[in-house]
Amino acid sequence: MVVSATTRPGTGLRRIVARTAAILSAFVLAACEPTGGSQQASGPAIGPLINPGEPVRVALLAPGGSGSADLEWLSRSLKNAARMAAADAQGASIDLRVYDTGTSTEQAVAQANAAADAGAQIIVGPLFAEGANAVGNAMRPRNINVLSFSNNAEIAGGNVFILGNSFANIADRLVGFGVRQGKRNVFVVAEDDVAGQIGGRAIETAIARNGARMAGRINHPVSVTGIDAVVPQIAAAAQSGQVDAVFMTANNQAVLPYLTEKLAAAGVRSPVTQMMGLTRWDQPPARASLPQLQEGWFAIPDQGLRAQFDARYRSAYGEQPHELASLAYDGVAAISSLVRGGQRNALTTTGLTQRAGFAGVGGVFRLRPDGTSERALAVATLRGNRLVILDPAQRGFGGAGF
Numbered sequence: 169m170v171v172s173a174t175t176r177p178g179t180g181l182r183r184i185v186a187r188t189a190a191i192l193s194a195f196v197l198a199a200c201e202p203t204g205g206s207q208q209a210s211g212p213a214i215g216p217l218i219n220p221g222e223p224v225r226v227a228l229l230a231p232g233g234s235g236s237a238d239l240e241w242l243s244r245s246l247k248n249a250a251r252m253a254a255a256d257a258q259g260a261s262i263d264l265r266v267y268d269t270g271t272s273t274e275q276a277v278a279q280a281n282a283a284a285d286a287g288a289q290i291i292v293g294p295l296f297a298e299g300a301n302a303v304g305n306a307m308r309p310r311n312i313n314v315l316s317f318s319n320n321a322e323i324a325g326g327n328v329f330i331l332g333n334s335f336a337n338i339a340d341r342l343v344g345f346g347v348r349q350g351k352r353n354v355f356v357v358a359e360d361d362v363a364g365q366i367g368g369r370a371i372e373t374a375i376a377r378n379g380a381r382m383a384g385r386i387n388h389p390v391s392v393t394g395i396d397a398v399v400p401q402i403a404a405a406a407q408s409g410q411v412d413a414v415f416m417t418a419n420n421q422a423v424l425p426y427l428t429e430k431l432a433a434a435g436v437r438s439p440v441t442q443m444m445g446l447t448r449w450d451q452p453p454a455r456a457s458l459p460q461l462q463e464g465w466f467a468i469p470d471q472g473l474r475a476q477f478d479a480r481y482r483s484a485y486g487e488q489p490h491e492l493a494s495l496a497y498d499g500v501a502a503i504s505s506l507v508r509g510g511q512r513n514a515l516t517t518t519g520l521t522q523r524a525g526f527a528g529v530g531g532v533f534r535l536r537p538d539g540t541s542e543r544a545l546a547v548a549t550l551r552g553n554r555l556v557i558l559d560p561a562q563r564g565f566g567g568a569g570f
Contacts (some may be wrong), residue, residue: 199280214327215313215516216289220507223261224494226500227283228252229276229293229303234270239271242295245493246317248485250292255499257504264500273299277306283308290332290515291315292499293490297323304328313515315499315535317492322366324539329520331495333543335367335417338467339374342415342444343547345465345559347378351412351442355405356385357398357427358417364390367417367446383411387412388427390420393429403434406441413442424449428460438463438549450548450555457553467545469494469530477529494529502526502535524565531561 217242217432218224228250232243247266254262265286267279276299280291284307291307291314294300300316301323307314308327316323317464319332341402343354354375358368365371368385375382384405388398420425424445432435443464450456450468477497505526513519525534531544545559 169415192529213513213516213518214308214311215513215519216311217512218289218507218515220260220510220512220514223263223289224503224507225263225293226250226503227264227280227286227288227293228264228266228496228500229269229283229291229295229299230266230496231271231278231295233270236271242490242492243268245481245490245497246293247297247482248491249493249495249497250500252481252484253500253504256501257508260504260507262500262507264505269294269299271296273302276300277302280314282307284312288312290503292496292503293317300328300330313517313518313520315502317495317499320366321370321540326539327517329535329539330541331491331499332541333469333545334540335370336373336540337543338446338545339367339370339415340377342465342547343371343374343378343380344441345547346413346444347380349442352380353383353410354444355383355402355411355414357402357414358385358387359375359390359419359423360387361390361420363419364417367419369415371415371446387435390423392426395423395430399427399430399434402431403436404437406431406436411441413444415444415446417446419447423464425455425458428458428464432460438465449550454526456550456555458550462550462553465547465549465558468544468548469545471555471557472545473528474530498526498533499527501528532564534565 172332229246230246231239234276250264255265265283267283269276269279276294280303283291285420293316294303295317297318298321300314300318304327313327315329315331317332318330319334319335321330321334324330356368356371358364372382386395386398386401406414413553416427418427424447437460445464445466449461449464449466455461458462478489506519511519520535521537525532533541533543535541546557546561547559549556549558
């Protein structure tokens with residue numbers, strides 16, 4: 169959807185943001201009292217030792233019972249995908265038990281405690297970052313690790329891992345690719361909400377890590393008037409001769425098409441000034457035909473592997489899975505692969521962070537000692553209104569895998 173310039177200031181953007189806030193907060197909601205932050209794990213390993221020959225008790229925390237049709241579809245997808253992974257776990261026995269948390273942090277903690285009381289040895293979920301943080305705090309004294317569905321790196325660490333594709337992982341992939349293409353001077357454009365600021369920090373870190381130069385940064389409100397106010401400043405920077413690329417967080421749904429439309433009208437578009445984004449520019453599908461998005465860069469999982477999973481899911485359950493369903497499959501499949509390997513420490517922080525990683529729905533991934541995840545991503549663009557892969561996702565991390 170393109171928000172018309174005649175829209176009453178901010179109303180179009182705000183309506184769309186309000187409709188999608190519940191799902192977005194699963195990724196980026198800032199949490200209080202982080203379990204571990206981004207610190208490296210230290211001290212003894214967290215998590216129980218197991219007997220690989222016996223069933224491993226896995227608790228899935230899903231947002232069922234929320235009353236929201238979108239969240240119920242997501243919850244159903246997470247549950248079904250987890251069951252698929254458990255059924256695929258040949259050579260390992262997974263005793264999967266499902267607990268509904270709704271959208272409540274308190275309910276997530278209560279259900280996690282109920283699962284632990286019933287013998288759960290590891291928890292997959294919950295969805296929302298605040299709930300994952302609270303569950304991590306509750307499970308730490310019980311020596312249980314949590315593989316949350318969030319991608320908010322600010323809650324990762326200690327006994328909490330994030331399965332979601334973090335802004336840091338996306339930013340690092342795109343900036344690294346850009347540097348190899350000679351795009352070293354990067355201007356950052358971030359929304360002034362929580363997601364935008366987390367994303368902006370991730371881009372700045374990726375710029376420093378990859379030896380690029382931050383050519384400037386501007387924050388903007390999530391509104392038509394806010395975007396209109398900053399477009400001239402972004403355009404002036406892009407046309408100064410000191411900027412190779414403009415990297416936008418554009419996390420809220422209406423921001424990307426409107427911001428890029430206004431920048432294109434001001435003479436800023438790819439490939440003269442390379443545009444990059446933290447979000448997928450090919451979703452929803454109607455975006456692929458927007459002229460201002462052509463030749464922009466974004467990162468995506470391996471589409472061939474994802475299509476195989478979607479086809480299996482539709483065949484088994486008669487509907488399209490939610491995009492996040494893959495996280496539940498990946499979490500349970502990773503546990504299964506470690507158990508199948510016969511490791512008594514499979515569910516400890518040491519076992520979970522084995523370097524070779526795992527084969528996921530969208531490609532290889534691995535869990536880091538700091539609780540974040542590293543996922544292989546392809547760099548993609550839109551060209552002639554079609555998705556084009558510029559640089560395929562890597563196929564492995566090296567070392568012995570499972």
